[in-house]
Amino acid sequence: MSSKEEVLAAAVARQDVPFVVAMTANAAGVTWSGAAGNAAAGRKAMEDTVFRIFSMTKAIGSTAAMILIDRGRLDLDTPVEDILPDFASIQVLDRFDGETPVMRAPKRKATIRHLATHTSGLEYEFWNPTVGRYLAATGRPSILAGTRDALFYPMMTDPGTRWGYGISIDWLGQVVEKVDGRRIDRFCQEEIFGPLAMNDTAFEVSPAMEARLASVAARGEDGIFAETALAPPPNPEVYGMGHCLYSTAPDYLRFLRMILNRGSLDGARILSEAGIARMLADNMGGLAFETMVTAAPPVTADFAPFPGIAKTHSFGFLRVEGDVPGMRSAGSQSWAGVLNTHYWIDPARDVAAVIMTQSLPFVEPRFMRVYEDYERAVYAG
Incomplete structure (x- = not known):
């Protein structure tokens, strides 16, 4: 079994990823951090590299709604x-x-x-x-x-x-x-990012973040990565909580650790314990996650995670209903952004982890093998 460091270094050497930053944590703190490759020309990937996290934004948006549900200002079953x-x-x-x-x-x-x-x-x-x-x-x-x-x-x-x-x-x-009255960027800053000290998570790239922003690479038909441009629209009319955020691995781990700590981190309570329990429960009402089949192969491959294991969706995350041998436990939660920024939370084992790059296509088989190798190394360690 390769170590986490070896997994990252080998992935860059094989050009399965252009670069990679990965971190693990438990409820108490960060347990491991590593990086490999160059995040941009002449600039090594570092723990503080800034990513366009795209659909990793969704869990933040769902948390914002759950805060209002927690306070009795919103109901799950309201049309x-x-x-x-x-x-x-x-x-x-x-x-x-x-x-x-x-x-x-x-x-x-x-x-x-x-x-x-x-x-x-x-x-x-x-x-x-x-x-x-x-x-x-x-x-x-x-x-x-x-x-x-x-x-x-x-x-x-x-x-x-x-x-x-x-x-x-x-x-x-x-x-x-509409329910709260604040614009969503202000709501998230005041209710989530500020209290959790997520100082590198933002709706727009600040000058301090710009110098650490990673480049994006797309794999061509020749199998080689080439730099490309993809980013959320700057200063939009509407901030889309499906895709609009920038963040770093340490910042996102603070959010995940809040979940592991059942709603609070370092004295800041974001959600009640009951709110977290409601957020992590299967909320699909008898339906199940369905394999996602690509309609745009340059952008994404098919996504069919953990075949043979039932998958549902909680209020914020994809949820596995069974143990994955050698990997995450039943009840673990996860999702990802289109540029291959991925995370999972395993409350049963007190594990949170991220593995992040900036590459297309999303979930291409070469990347998914790296992700599996990394996850196995996390649990073997």
Whole structure:
């Protein structure tokens, strides 16, 4: 069994990743840190390297909503349109008549719980080609446009009928803004980042972070990485809590340690213990995670984690319902960002870990082998 250091060094040597930063922690503190490769030209990857964390933002957005639920200001089963009336205009894409989308009303109203568990019917074009066809046919913008108009994707299925990964957490962030009154960036700073001393987590790249920001690499058809550009839209009309944040490995570990500590860290309480229990429970109501099949191979591979083990979604995370031999325990929580920034939390074993780079395609087999080798090394150690 390779050590964690060996896993990282070998991954860069084989060009499975352009560079990598990884860290582990338990409830009490950081237990290990390592890095390999150059995060940008002439600049080594370091513990304080800044990443575009994309969908690692989602757990922060879900936590923001859970804070309001904890305080009795929001309910899991409230229809979204009761808070955001514009949401009622969203319909289910039934079929196409030629290139004209034919819409119908959803059979039930999407709730806060549906948003948090990706069962609202809203899906990304990267995994559902019909969404891409709809956007092209209607001229509607992608969610990465950062506009309010970009939130109005069609539902692909009726709410509460199946897992479909998409823009639900962007809407959840809008719910938080409406209920609380603060814009989501201010809410997160005052309620999460400030109390947790996450000083390198932000909605926009500060000058201090700019000097440590990693480059992005995409693997070409020749198998070689080349620098590319992909980032959340700066200063958008709407901050999408599905994708908008920048952070570092140590900062994100502070957030994960708060979860391990059942809602508090270093004297700052973010959620009640009951709130954490509610957040980590299976919230899918009998549904299950479904394999994500790519509609955009340069951006993402298929995602079918831990075959043979049941997977659900909690209020904030993907959740495994069984032990993974040699790896994480039943009840562990995880997710990732599209540029291959990944994390998991294993409350049963008191483990939190990140493994982060900035590369495309997301979850390509070469990266996923590195992730597995790293996770096995974490538990072997």
